[in-house]
Amino acid sequence: METRAVLGEVLSGGSLRVPLQEQSTGVRLVGIEALVARNGGSVLKQRVFSGLPLVARPVQDKKAQDARRRHGHLNIVANAISTSTAPGSAPAAPKEETDVRVQRITDDTCSLRSCSLERLKFEIEYGLKRGTTDNSYLIKGENHTALIDVPDQAFSKGFVETLKSTIDLKDIKYLVIGHISPKRMESLTTLAEALPEGGSPIEIFCSNPAAQQLRGALPSEYLGKYYNINVVKSDECLDLGGGHKLQFLLTPTPRWPDGMCIYDPANQLLFSNKLFSAHVCGESGLDDEGWEEYAEDWRFFFDCMLSPVPKQAKAALEKLPIVAQFSVPSYSGRQGLAVLKADVQYVLSSVLSALKLPIDKAAFLSSGITQGEDLVCAAICPLHGPVVRSSVTELVREYRVWTEKKLKEVEEATIAVIYASAYGNTAALAQAISRGITKAGVGVESVNAEICSSEEITSIIKACNGFVVGSPTLGGHMPTPMKDAMGVILNDSDARSKPCGVFGSFGWSGEAVDEMEQLLKDGGFSFAFPALRCKFKPTESTLQTCEESGTDLAQEVKKAILKQKRSTGGAQYAAASNVEQAVGRVVGSLCVLTAKAGDAESAMLASWVSQASFVPPGLTIAVAKDRAVEGLVLTGSKFALSVLGQGKSGPVAKQLLKPFKPGESRLDGLQIKQTDSGLNVLSDAIAWLECSVKSRIETGDHWVLYATVDSGKLEDAQTLTAVHQRKTGARY
Numbered sequence: 114m115e116t117r118a119v120l121g122e123v124l125s126g127g128s129l130r131v132p133l134q135e136q137s138t139g140v141r142l143v144g145i146e147a148l149v150a151r152n153g154g155s156v157l158k159q160r161v162f163s164g165l166p167l168v169a170r171p172v173q174d175k176k177a178q179d180a181r182r183r184h185g186h187l188n189i190v191a192n193a194i195s196t197s198t199a200p201g202s203a204p205a206a207p208k209e210e211t212d213v214r215v216q217r218i219t220d221d222t223c224s225l226r227s228c229s230l231e232r233l234k235f236e237i238e239y240g241l242k243r244g245t246t247d248n249s250y251l252i253k254g255e256n257h258t259a260l261i262d263v264p265d266q267a268f269s270k271g272f273v274e275t276l277k278s279t280i281d282l283k284d285i286k287y288l289v290i291g292h293i294s295p296k297r298m299e300s301l302t303t304l305a306e307a308l309p310e311g312g313s314p315i316e317i318f319c320s321n322p323a324a325q326q327l328r329g330a331l332p333s334e335y336l337g338k339y340y341n342i343n344v345v346k347s348d349e350c351l352d353l354g355g356g357h358k359l360q361f362l363l364t365p366t367p368r369w370p371d372g373m374c375i376y377d378p379a380n381q382l383l384f385s386n387k388l389f390s391a392h393v394c395g396e397s398g399l400d401d402e403g404w405e406e407y408a409e410d411w412r413f414f415f416d417c418m419l420s421p422v423p424k425q426a427k428a429a430l431e432k433l434p435i436v437a438q439f440s441v442p443s444y445s446g447r448q449g450l451a452v453l454k455a456d457v458q459y460v461l462s463s464v465l466s467a468l469k470l471p472i473d474k475a476a477f478l479s480s481g482i483t484q485g486e487d488l489v490c491a492a493i494c495p496l497h498g499p500v501v502r503s504s505v506t507e508l509v510r511e512y513r514v515w516t517e518k519k520l521k522e523v524e525e526a527t528i529a530v531i532y533a534s535a536y537g538n539t540a541a542l543a544q545a546i547s548r549g550i551t552k553a554g555v556g557v558e559s560v561n562a563e564i565c566s567s568e569e570i571t572s573i574i575k576a577c578n579g580f581v582v583g584s585p586t587l588g589g590h591m592p593t594p595m596k597d598a599m600g601v602i603l604n605d606s607d608a609r610s611k612p613c614g615v616f617g618s619f620g621w622s623g624e625a626v627d628e629m630e631q632l633l634k635d636g637g638f639s640f641a642f643p644a645l646r647c648k649f650k651p652t653e654s655t656l657q658t659c660e661e662s663g664t665d666l667a668q669e670v671k672k673a674i675l676k677q678k679r680s681t682g683g684a685q686y687a688a689a690s691n692v693e694q695a696v697g698r699v700v701g702s703l704c705v706l707t708a709k710a711g712d713a714e715s716a717m718l719a720s721w722v723s724q725a726s727f728v729p730p731g732l733t734i735a736v737a738k739d740r741a742v743e744g745l746v747l748t749g750s751k752f753a754l755s756v757l758g759q760g761k762s763g764p765v766a767k768q769l770l771k772p773f774k775p776g777e778s779r780l781d782g783l784q785i786k787q788t789d790s791g792l793n794v795l796s797d798a799i800a801w802l803e804c805s806v807k808s809r810i811e812t813g814d815h816w817v818l819y820a821t822v823d824s825g826k827l828e829d830a831q832t833l834t835a836v837h838q839r840k841t842g843a844r845y
């Protein structure tokens with residue numbers, strides 16, 4: 114069995130630097146957190162600090178200290194820890210995934226799809242539960258072969274085995290990394306160990322932030338032996354021969370500062386990394402089933418990961434002037450023959466597009482009919498989900514629309530989400546809080562304190578309407594970048610009037626959240642929700658609480674803005690109009706919707722419920738976008754609907770309409786029973802139904818769910834359904 118143990122160093126600032134070393138202990142330790150969780154935090158501390166059997170010594174290295182000041186502790190700590198284990202993982206060893214599929218994209222390019230039908234980890238963006246893929250790509254140029262990206266540690270072994278059966282490993286000359294994280298390092302070490310002895314090192318090409326991570330995390334003896342690291346600048350090229358002049362396009366965001374896209378003009382392929390990704394594992398690996406099949410997955414990924422960073426999303430899209438290989442041409446600036454040429458192109462495009470030719474054949478046919486600076490794409494090859502070739506036009510257009518919409522929201526009101534995270538746990542909490550904020554229609558300014566200057570944080574704090582701060586606890590404290598950010602916040606006298614919140618992941622003592630909370634309390638700040646503390650990795654219920662906290666904060670900000678608008682007057686904020694009163698005459702039956710996902714559950718009172726289909730029995734329910742249960746009724750989820758009886762709905766409505774703290778159970782005090790499939794229904798419902806969400810339609814401020822009924826029971830045939838009468842259509 115593979116065994117690992119930890120050697121620690123104490124950084125002079127008090128935090129730990131813990132490179133991993135091989136040692137035969139007879140136990141496979143998966144990450145420092147597994148070690149901590151199994152032995153108790155004190156054991157790790159004692160081991161690290163006592164030096165037995167682990168060694169502790171202060172770091173004297175001036176270079177390391179300078180780097181720490183520049184980039185914060187976190188990268189260094191995270192990097193030092195990550196090698197072939199899983200530093201940010203939950204105590205249990207991650208399930209080893211072996212399903213790595215090779216998929217031909219063109220004659221000389223293939224994808225290696227590391228497929229998982231389960232979610233790899235608890236992060237908010239895996240909501241749709243259709244599995245996920247971690248995609249790597251292999252491009253065989255005329256002279257050289259390049260591998261693009263490596264998968265999550267769960268796939269390391271399966272990935273390298275599949276790679277070996279696809280290509281002689283000594284032929285991989287280049288490794289282009291569009292995104293790296295501590296959780297992907299194991300794939301690099303596994304690959305290095307599989308390389309034939311005496312070969313030349315693989316030349317890695319990546320962005321500067323990725324290079325820093327790699328240098329910190331890869332065992333130093335690997336550098337020069339297995340890998341050389343080359344930092345690329347935007348628009349630089351790497352020539353593989355045969356027209357494969359890979360063009361690098363840097364697309365950093367706060368969550369992925371190292372983000373980089375790669376364009377291969379030979380096949381008109383854009384390797385888009387996290388952009389245009391979706392957590393879904395389809396059969397074919399291509400999006401040939403059409404836009405509808407994956408639209409929600411793409412949208413959900415965007416909502417979770419890019420909605421909180423619309424400025425950076427826009428900047429990235431501007432660097433990627435993508436035009437689908439076969440698309441309607443632009444007529445602007447064309448005259449005479451040029452118009453004719455555009456028409457020919459249009460006809461040709463339509464025909465070729467309908468033919469669904471293999472990508473490389475189509476690239477050959479379409480070359481020369483496109484123009485200018487455009488990044489002509491036969492397909493977009495993302496890090497997760499299907500290769501996009503049928504829906505390039507739709508997906509790129511929608512990305513632009515979604516981004517513009519989010520930028521508009523930011524103009525109206527923003528909440529700054531300022532955080533640092535070494536292993537991604539606090540980042541996952543930040544992402545869930547951000548989703549809670551954006552689903553309430555308020556913009557997010559996401560700030561990774563490790564890479565943001567004090568000046569930037571100062572101006573973001575000045576401009577925001579509320580803020581949250583998040584930090585891991587490392588060495589008993591919040592790390593330096595968060596200390597600096599807190600200094601900026603406390604120095605801004607206007608910030609005091611803005612609602613705020615604190616959150617953070619910790620291992621055993623969790624001082625960072627207490628420190629931030631205390632500083633803000635002492636400074637007279639007011640909290641929109643109780644501090645969110647999470648031991649190591651969040652569970653679904655923790656993420657649900659974070660999302661609800663974000664929504665609460667956003668609603669507080671919206672209320673303050675509305676109050677201000679009302680006080681400055683305007684007829685638009687007057688009493689309900691006649692039209693609204695007319696709309697109010699449309700009524701629905703009173704029901705309770707209950708849903709679960711993992712250890713998270715929620716409920717809501719629903720009256721916008723209507724039958725929508727006889728065969729199969731189906732119904733629609735409108736769920737407000739900022740409703741807590743919204744994240745649990747995504748497409749593919751199951752929920753129960755309890756139909757309330759006339760004269761019986763009062764106490765239920767009273768319970769469900771009261772304000773709830775984030776994470777508080779909504780069903781407390783109500784009589785409930787469980788259906789055979791484990792869903793909660795109200796004991797005195799006159800009927801209940803178990804339903805599956807088939808699709809969701811975005812309708813203004815609600816999502817309309819279309820769900821089919823899987824099972825149900827009429828419990829009380831005598832009592833009529835409670836109907837909710839209203840005075841206005843402006844409220845329920």
Ligand SMILES: Cc1cc2nc3c(=O)[nH]c(=O)nc-3n(C[C@H](O)[C@H](O)[C@H](O)COP(=O)(O)O)c2cc1C
Nearest residue numbers: 129535536537538539585588589619620621622623
């Ligand atoms: C070097 C090191 C030092 C740590 N020190 C502490 C500590 O003093 N107290 C604590 O509660 N957790 C400590 N932890 C655990 C982290 O807080 C925990 O792993 C947390 O989930 C990290 O969050 P992040 O993924 O956002 O970085 C430490 C972890 C490491 C690796």
